[in-house]
Amino acid sequence: MQPPLPSPRPAADVLHDAGWPGEARAALLCSGLLLGVALVVDAGTPHGLTLPGALGCITLCVVLLVILLPARVSAAPGILTVRGLWVTRTVCTDRLVAVAWPADTAGRLALRDEDGARAEVDLRVLLANPALWLRIEADARTSRTHGTLHHGTADLTRLALHVHSETARTVLRVSGLD
Incomplete structure (x- = not known):
């Protein structure tokens, strides 16, 4: 059966x-x-x-x-999918081993999971979709809690501060309080 x-x-x-x-x-x-x-x-x-x-x-x-044509990004609990024109990349975000957000090329967040799958997400997508970022961030915290996330915790923390500050700036600007 x-x-x-x-x-x-x-x-x-x-x-x-x-x-x-x-x-x-x-x-x-x-x-x-x-x-x-x-x-x-x-x-x-x-x-x-x-x-x-x-x-x-x-x-x-x-x-x-x-x-x-931009890549299409979607996230379910524990899974991030980036669909390009010819290639679809899926990463298990609750089993990440590495996160990279290089300071000199700040345009992309690179993720790698335990299975070796890799995906890159444009930072503009995360800034424009705070819920998407929060899902990735929560899953990355799960990876850190489980002990699988070995590389990039400093990059993740720096990126979280950047995304949250940009989101707050956008909220203030839209509400006319800037």
């Missing part, structure tokens, strides 16, 4: 990057506008719109879309 399959997590337990749909739309809009402008300019040349010219414009716009 097979063991019962674990029940799927309720959708309410999964937190998503709330700004991703808007950023994805903006990336599509930028690459679409560039495609339109490039095709109009190519059509205005003495040779007119040619197949190689159109393919070049399309290629350029696809490359721009790949560059601009």
Whole structure:
């Protein structure tokens, strides 16, 4: 007899990057506008719109879309998933062994779990989604309590101070108290 399959997590337990749909739309809009402008300019040349010219414009716009399209970040209790265009990375955040937030390249938080899985999260995503950060922070505390988090506790503490201060600044600015 097979063991019962674990029940799927309720959708309410999964937190998503709330700004991703808007950023994805903006990336599509930028690459679409560039495609339109490039095709109009190519059509205005003495040779007119040619197949190689159109393919070049399309290629350029696809490359721009790949560059601009942000990764989609979601977190469930104990799990962080970062979905890029071609690669999905999942890290068990309650079993972290290393956290890195380099001071000189402060744009990304790198996480590694016991199984060797790695993921990187853009700091802007964490600043724009405090609940997502709080979930990662709570799971990292669980890792520290269980003794698995060996590297990066100072980085984690420094990042927590940074995120909480930025969140407080944003709340004060939005409420008009700055």
